[in-house]
Amino acid sequence: MSGTTELWVIIIAMGLGSFGLRFAFLGLVGDRAMPEWLLRHLRYTAVAVIPALIAPLVVWPSATDGEPDPVRLAAAAATFAVGYLTKNVFAAMGVGATVLVTLNTLL
Amino acid sequence: MAAGPAMSSYWRGVRDGLPFLAVVGPFAMLFGVLATEAGLAIHETMGFSIVVIAGAAQFTALQLINENAPTLVVIASALAVNLRMAMYSASITPHLGPLPIWKRGIAAYFLVDQTYAQSILDYEKHPDQTTSEKFAYFMGVMTPICPPWYVFTYLGAVLGESIPASLGLDFALPIAFLAMIGPMLRTPAHRIAALVAVVLALAFAWLPFNLGLLVAGLGGMMAGARAETRLGLTP
Numbered sequence: 001m002s003g004t005t006e007l008w009v010i011i012i013a014m015g016l017g018s019f020g021l022r023f024a025f026l027g028l029v030g031d032r033a034m035p036e037w038l039l040r041h042l043r044y045t046a047v048a049v050i051p052a053l054i055a056p057l058v059v060w061p062s063a064t065d066g067e068p069d070p071v072r073l074a075a076a077a078a079t080f081a082v083g084y085l086t087k088n089v090f091a092a093m094g095v096g097a098t099v100l101v102t103l104n105t106l107l
Numbered sequence: 108m109a110a111g112p113a114m115s116s117y118w119r120g121v122r123d124g125l126p127f128l129a130v131v132g133p134f135a136m137l138f139g140v141l142a143t144e145a146g147l148a149i150h151e152t153m154g155f156s157i158v159v160i161a162g163a164a165q166f167t168a169l170q171l172i173n174e175n176a177p178t179l180v181v182i183a184s185a186l187a188v189n190l191r192m193a194m195y196s197a198s199i200t201p202h203l204g205p206l207p208i209w210k211r212g213i214a215a216y217f218l219v220d221q222t223y224a225q226s227i228l229d230y231e232k233h234p235d236q237t238t239s240e241k242f243a244y245f246m247g248v249m250t251p252i253c254p255p256w257y258v259f260t261y262l263g264a265v266l267g268e269s270i271p272a273s274l275g276l277d278f279a280l281p282i283a284f285l286a287m288i289g290p291m292l293r294t295p296a297h298r299i300a301a302l303v304a305v306v307l308a309l310a311f312a313w314l315p316f317n318l319g320l321l322v323a324g325l326g327g328m329m330a331g332a333r334a335e336t337r338l339g340l341t342p
Contacts, residue, residue, distance in 0.1 A: 007151055010168060010181050015158035017186040023215035025197040031205040038197075040332040044300040045198035046227045047291045048327025049191050051301045052308035052320050053220070054281045059309060061278065072278050079282050083289025089228075092286035093126055100278055 071107060075100035113243040116236065120247020123229065127221045128251050130283045132259045134162055138169070139263020145173050149264045156260035160253065161219060163317075164189045187316040194324060195223040202230050203245065205238045214242065217249040224287050231293070296340050300331025 034042075058076045060066040079096030083089060135156065142152040155165050164185040171181045195218055203214050226245045230236065236244070292298045304327025311319035334340070 004148075004151070006178055007147070007172070008154065010172070010178055010185075011151070011154045011158050013182045014155075014161075014164060014168060014185050017182065018159055018161050018164065018189050018192060019216060021186070021189055021192040022196050022218040023212065024193045025200045026203060026211045026215050026218070027208065029197075029200050029204060030208075030211065034201070037332070039201065040335055041328045042194075042198045042201070043335070044297065044328045044331030045194050045324070046224055047288070047297045048300045048304035048331060049194060049320070049324040050220075050224055050284050050291070051288055052304040052323035052327060053191070054284045055305040055308040055323075056312045056319075057278075057281045058285070060312070063278070072281075075278065076281060076285055079285040080289055083286045084292060085289070087290040089123075089286045089290060090126055092289060093129075093283060096282040096286060097129075097279075100282065 071100065071103040074103060112237070113239050116240040116243040117247040120226075120229075120244040121250050122247075123225055124221070124248035124251045127225070127283060128255055130279045131221070131252050131255050133279060135256045135259035136263035136266075138162065138165055139260040139265070140267055141166070141169055142260075143264045143267050145169055147264075149261070152264045153257065153261060156257050159185075160216070160256060161189050161192070162256075167317075184316050187318065190317075190321055191324060192218060194328075195220075198227065199223060202226075202241050203238065206242055210242060214245055217245070217253050219252070221252050221283070222249050224284065228287055228290060232290075294335075294340050295338060296331045296334040299334040300327040303327045303330035 058072065059068055061069055061072050063069075064072075075096050078099040079092050082095045083092030086092070138156065139152055142155065143149075147155075155168070159165055159168075167188045168181050168185040171184055176184075196215065199214075199218065203211060206214070222245060225248045226241070229244055230241060288301060292301060304323045307326045308319055308323035311322045313319070314322065
């Protein structure tokens with residue numbers, strides 16, 4: 001069964017590679033001081049990568065074959081607005097999910 | 108009572124990670140279903156979720172395996188999708204770096220989108236935590252996210268196609284992350300970083316292997332760092 005062997009080669013290589021990427025800085029840099037310019041960039045990792053990760057999913061949802069969808073856009077806007085105004089993650093998720101389900105049911 | 112503060116940090120993390128169960132559950136089940144449909148045995152499907160533990164990369168690999176892509180292409184593409192993990196690793200190192208190596212190894216294994224984003228949000232909100240409190244919080248967040256990733260993969264693989272395609276469930280992931288962005292926008296530099304990242308992500312969405320995300324992430328980080336210097340902000 002060479003198909004099975006190949007599959008496990010993929011799984012193990014992906015596992016080692018993913019762990020390597022995750023361990024790269026955490027393991028090798030540890031508590032050694034990093035230069036200030038690098039730290040200044042790293043402070044903005046989350047606030048840059050997370051919006052970049054979801055922006056295409058919001059604008060071009062795969063469930064609608066990439067067609068912008070008013071219901072999903074409305075739910076996204078509501079989620080973001082509540083999160084921004086209240087700084088409360090759970091309130092934002094709750095409102096976003098409610099808007100999504102309500103509009104999906106009504107429309 | 109040495110374990111006191113760490114213990115309460117752990118439970119605070121569990122509470123903050125719990126809403127992600129609503130995202131991870133369906134997402135993991137979907138992987139289990141699709142992997143089974145692609146002809147993978149249950150232990151192979153579980154191998155993916157336990158050894159790789161990275162949703163987007165697993166879906167990418169599955170897609171390419173279905174298309175009979177060469178093994179090397181499958182591995183390289185899936186790892187390209189996971190390159191952002193190295194950025195998470197660098198970003199969380201100032202917080203978890205002082206831990207002993209084996210704890211850093213554990214944290215690295217569980218470093219996924221949700222555990223990273225929720226932990227960083229908390230570390231910035233409560234900067235006076237000790238390293239062990241931060242690690243306990245991270246492990247707390249991980250608890251309702253990572254073990255359920257295995258369990259729901261298994262359920263998906265076993266139940267297969269009996270799961271109905273529900274309304275808008277695909278959108279649980281964007282909603283969960285969108286909810287976290289508002290609280291992250293603490294300073295003008297953060298807002299500039301997010302805005303630049305979104306514009307670049309949409310402009311470079313056509314790049315193969317998810318490379319648009321890297322362009323957008325790096326561009327947003329550079330914009331934020333530049334704005335911080337220009338505006339004379341304190342982080």
